[in-house]
Amino acid sequence: xxxxxxxxxxxxxxxxxxxVVVLVIGAFWRNHCAMSALTLAGLAGAFMxxxxxxxxxxxxxxxxxxVDSMALFFMGLFFLGxxxxxxxxxxxxxxxxxxxxxxxALLLFAILGMAxxxxxxxxxxFFAGVETLSVSLYGLIGYTLGRKSSLEASLKYLVLxxxxxxxxxxxxxxxxxxxxxxxxxxxxxxxxxAEVTPLVYAGLGLLLVGFSFKLAxxxxxxxxxxxxxxxxxxxxxxxxxGSKAAVFALLLRFLTLLAVRELGSLFLLLEIIAITTMxxxxxxxxLQRNLKRLLAYSSITHMGYLIIPLLAGGGQGVxxxxxxxxxxxxxxxxxxxxxxxxxxxxxxxxxxxxxxxLGFRRPWLGAALGLMMLSLxxxxxxxxxxxxxxxxxxxxxxxxxxxxxxxxxxxxxxxYYYLRVLVALYSQAPEEGMTWPSVRAASGIALVALTVLxxxxxxxxxxxxxxxxxxxxxxxxxx
Amino acid sequence: xILTWLILIPIIGGGVAWAAGRVxxxxxxxVALAACVLxxxxxxxxxxxxxxxxxxxxxxxxxxxxxxxxxxxSYHLTMDGLSLLLVLLTALLGVVAVxxxxxxxxxxVGGFYFSLxxxxxxxxxxxxxxxxxLFYFFWELMLVPMYFLIGIWGHERRxxxxxxxxxxxxxxxxxxxxxxxxxxxxxxxxxxxxxxDSAALLQTPLSSAxxxxxxxxxxxxxxxxxxxxxxxxxxxxxxxxxxxGGSILLAGLLLKTGAYGMIRFAIPLFxxxxxxxxxxxxxxxVVGILYGAMLAFAQTxxxxxxxxxxxxxxxxxxxxxxVGTGIALxxxxxxxxxxxxxxxxxFLLAGSIQERCRTRELERLGGLWRTAPRLxxxxxxxxxxxxGLPGMVNFVGEFLVLLGAYKLNAALGIVGSLGxxxxxxxxxxxxxxxxxxxNVHGWRISDLTGRELAALGVLAFxxxxxxxxxxxxxxxxxxxxxxxxxxxxxxLPAAQPDIAAEGRGLP
Numbered sequence: 001x002x003x004x005x006x007x008x009x010x011x012x013x014x015x016x017x018x019x020v021v022v023l024v025i026g027a028f029w030r031n032h033c034a035m036s037a038l039t040l041a042g043l044a045g046a047f048m049x050x051x052x053x054x055x056x057x058x059x060x061x062x063x064x065x066x067v068d069s070m071a072l073f074f075m076g077l078f079f080l081g082x083x084x085x086x087x088x089x090x091x092x093x094x095x096x097x098x099x100x101x102x103x104x105a106l107l108l109f110a111i112l113g114m115a116x117x118x119x120x121x122x123x124x125x126f127f128a129g130v131e132t133l134s135v136s137l138y139g140l141i142g143y144t145l146g147r148k149s150s151l152e153a154s155l156k157y158l159v160l161x162x163x164x165x166x167x168x169x170x171x172x173x174x175x176x177x178x179x180x181x182x183x184x185x186x187x188x189x190x191x192x193x194a195e196v197t198p199l200v201y202a203g204l205g206l207l208l209v210g211f212s213f214k215l216a217x218x219x220x221x222x223x224x225x226x227x228x229x230x231x232x233x234x235x236x237x238x239x240x241x242g243s244k245a246a247v248f249a250l251l252l253r254f255l256t257l258l259a260v261r262e263l264g265s266l267f268l269l270l271e272i273i274a275i276t277t278m279x280x281x282x283x284x285x286x287l288q289r290n291l292k293r294l295l296a297y298s299s300i301t302h303m304g305y306l307i308i309p310l311l312a313g314g315g316q317g318v319x320x321x322x323x324x325x326x327x328x329x330x331x332x333x334x335x336x337x338x339x340x341x342x343x344x345x346x347x348x349x350x351x352x353x354x355x356x357x358l359g360f361r362r363p364w365l366g367a368a369l370g371l372m373m374l375s376l377x378x379x380x381x382x383x384x385x386x387x388x389x390x391x392x393x394x395x396x397x398x399x400x401x402x403x404x405x406x407x408x409x410x411x412x413x414x415x416y417y418y419l420r421v422l423v424a425l426y427s428q429a430p431e432e433g434m435t436w437p438s439v440r441a442a443s444g445i446a447l448v449a450l451t452v453l454x455x456x457x458x459x460x461x462x463x464x465x466x467x468x469x470x471x472x473x474x475x476x477x478x479x
Numbered sequence: 480x481i482l483t484w485l486i487l488i489p490i491i492g493g494g495v496a497w498a499a500g501r502v503x504x505x506x507x508x509x510v511a512l513a514a515c516v517l518x519x520x521x522x523x524x525x526x527x528x529x530x531x532x533x534x535x536x537x538x539x540x541x542x543x544x545x546x547x548x549x550x551x552x553s554y555h556l557t558m559d560g561l562s563l564l565l566v567l568l569t570a571l572l573g574v575v576a577v578x579x580x581x582x583x584x585x586x587x588v589g590g591f592y593f594s595l596x597x598x599x600x601x602x603x604x605x606x607x608x609x610x611x612x613l614f615y616f617f618w619e620l621m622l623v624p625m626y627f628l629i630g631i632w633g634h635e636r637r638x639x640x641x642x643x644x645x646x647x648x649x650x651x652x653x654x655x656x657x658x659x660x661x662x663x664x665x666x667x668x669x670x671x672x673x674x675x676d677s678a679a680l681l682q683t684p685l686s687s688a689x690x691x692x693x694x695x696x697x698x699x700x701x702x703x704x705x706x707x708x709x710x711x712x713x714x715x716x717x718x719x720x721x722x723x724g725g726s727i728l729l730a731g732l733l734l735k736t737g738a739y740g741m742i743r744f745a746i747p748l749f750x751x752x753x754x755x756x757x758x759x760x761x762x763x764x765v766v767g768i769l770y771g772a773m774l775a776f777a778q779t780x781x782x783x784x785x786x787x788x789x790x791x792x793x794x795x796x797x798x799x800x801x802v803g804t805g806i807a808l809x810x811x812x813x814x815x816x817x818x819x820x821x822x823x824x825x826f827l828l829a830g831s832i833q834e835r836c837r838t839r840e841l842e843r844l845g846g847l848w849r850t851a852p853r854l855x856x857x858x859x860x861x862x863x864x865x866x867g868l869p870g871m872v873n874f875v876g877e878f879l880v881l882l883g884a885y886k887l888n889a890a891l892g893i894v895g896s897l898g899x900x901x902x903x904x905x906x907x908x909x910x911x912x913x914x915x916x917x918n919v920h921g922w923r924i925s926d927l928t929g930r931e932l933a934a935l936g937v938l939a940f941x942x943x944x945x946x947x948x949x950x951x952x953x954x955x956x957x958x959x960x961x962x963x964x965x966x967x968x969x970x971l972p973a974a975q976p977d978i979a980a981e982g983r984g985l986p
Contacts, residue, residue: 374623379619379623380620381616385616385619389612392656392657392660393663396660396661396663397667399664408654409650409653412650412653413650415645415646415649416646422630423638427637427638427641462546462547462549465549469549
């Protein structure tokens, strides 16, 4: 490992050390503000380290990690998203409660796991990344022990993540058995030449099941609403965005190497998964009365949309995929951020009813949540519209007409439940005696920043699209 | 740049009005009015400057800037005669809508005017955009503020009406988005040029199946807005539940965007597919004329009655557009203007009556003329306009459409002209049951205020002016209609002198 290698993995090193530092300092100085400040500094440092790593890419660091433009793009997204989550978490936890250092350390470790996944090019690093992420999430989901649902959610996640891990491992084992390698490049090369045996199909199928659990796509989506509802709101945001994006980034790398369009049956399977996921998520969301569950189902649907550019592939596919994730991060973290800003570890405002009349009593907060909903629905002038439009162009570019039409119809269907939130915000009177706590400064600033980004990129998405496109071009050179 | 200002003035004014509303509601009203008057002033300035060149064919104002170069999307605005007419109508109705809401809206006044002006921005953008994505962007931009206008400031069943309105238009628009994307990428495959500019897409070579599907995607979106008959059900609820200002914008402007989209995009982009489909569309138009009139007659709610009469009037527009000869298209445009002047006036009057009597039920009204003669007079005047009395602008539009339709297919023309009879029936019922007759319920209400009189007076003046002297509209619109006409009724040259020969005074 030479200096270039070290520079390339500097973001991972920074974020990993930040977690350790938080844990160690927190052991003898339990100060909530200091801990969160350290966490934010660590995330900012890791983000800065990306720029140090930029000149060295693309670079294979050990057989395990490949640091390239795609990896760095998603790492940047994780660090910025993690930054917003940490800000919301600071205001959400509020107090100097015991062990807040553990919360922040786990948050940093979870983000480390995501970053590893984005760069992983080997089954071993894939496994290490997923485990780091999942184990940290068990602790984070169950962190608010004052709420019974939090513990329930943690256990549920533990069992299901464990089960999905075993599927992944078995799938890896079968594929290793056939080809004798765990490196993605070598695997792809071997597969391209060889006839695909039933054993390989079984292995790929098991991997797909594992992925589906992690991404909460149909028919393995059932854990998502319970976990989202039970987890503390900032952590729900993290699960909905970061943990999904990390697995998706890995899937993007894996499927691009495999040239998924040439594997007809896998392609068809993914197409079916995409269609059922969009439909199931939407149908189940229609009558939700709980905002967090509604967002959970909405995130299931969005995972379905995201499979479209994944299957489309090519420049249009990869750049729209990345763009969509930026949009999804801004919007979903913002929506959970509003919930977090009004909630605390003992009690969360997660019923839709709790938000009745918010738009008039608290116009800024209401407008932020309203815009987030419009962005999720894909209505101009929000970034969600541009993102959806972009993936539709990717579908058209690759002639995936069926997915295009189904995606379009689902966007229409989805509008109904996002409108229900708007109805609550603006057309209903608040519940008797309802008061909302005041939003703390840091959360307020984060919400303003997210909302501004949402509108600015909704009107002028060009810089972001250029970035996504440049990322794809730099990525393309290698494989 | 002036085109951008036409789009920006309302939304900036809306933002200022919102901020002003937090200081004092009255201030928000004045700011909104000032913004609308300024917008109208700019639009009139454009009219004064370019009216002479409107007939030449080419757009006389154009602005182009890169927007999303990665996808070949540009910020491309143009103004030609048809756009100019509709932008003028937009600005005028903006002023009318602000005036009509003056006393009606008392809660969150700033937010109301922001929404109202945001709708105007979206509508103006729709009438000016030439890039298909830009067009779609503005098309959707109208939707959310309109949803708020209905859902927050509307009447009893506002939430239901607002959601229904939103879902109908949003889902149908998404079909159009899919069609836009499909068209652009088929164009890319054929020419390896990625562009969303409608002018460049006109020559896309398409298989007839693809053209039909894409055309239907556009048609459905426009037919919902228009509204054409099978997809009209949102209209009754939305118009009825909306506050007066919202109804004025819905009827006066949003319905026109559907017709405008057909003339500007659906037909020129897919000439063969549209020509093949025109029979169906014409029948839908005639069905709309008759069915809308019958629905209007059966209503017991004043606003609902006016709302359903819109279906009938817009049926004429649909018929005129898809008959596609020069005469019929001119008639369709005339009818758009006519409906945009007379129906908002009726909604304003319905709003005034509701504000004074606290009911819209025709059964509980009657005899208002005795206590409020000016109100009664205007109700009669605009009801006569709606039934197409010669000398008023609606007559010109409906007559030309039917003339065109008759030449194409006598049966179509004859059945369509039954609409004249039916409109007399519902319009007279409207007058009879609201303002005429004995004042059995003993209403004692104040007459129209100066503000209402001014708004109605301007509309009435225009209804008569264009009724007797429709030439300015014809001149402005003619060159814009050429592409549409060429697609549906190729032997165009014979059509234009026709009108002149019939003594309608066209140069």
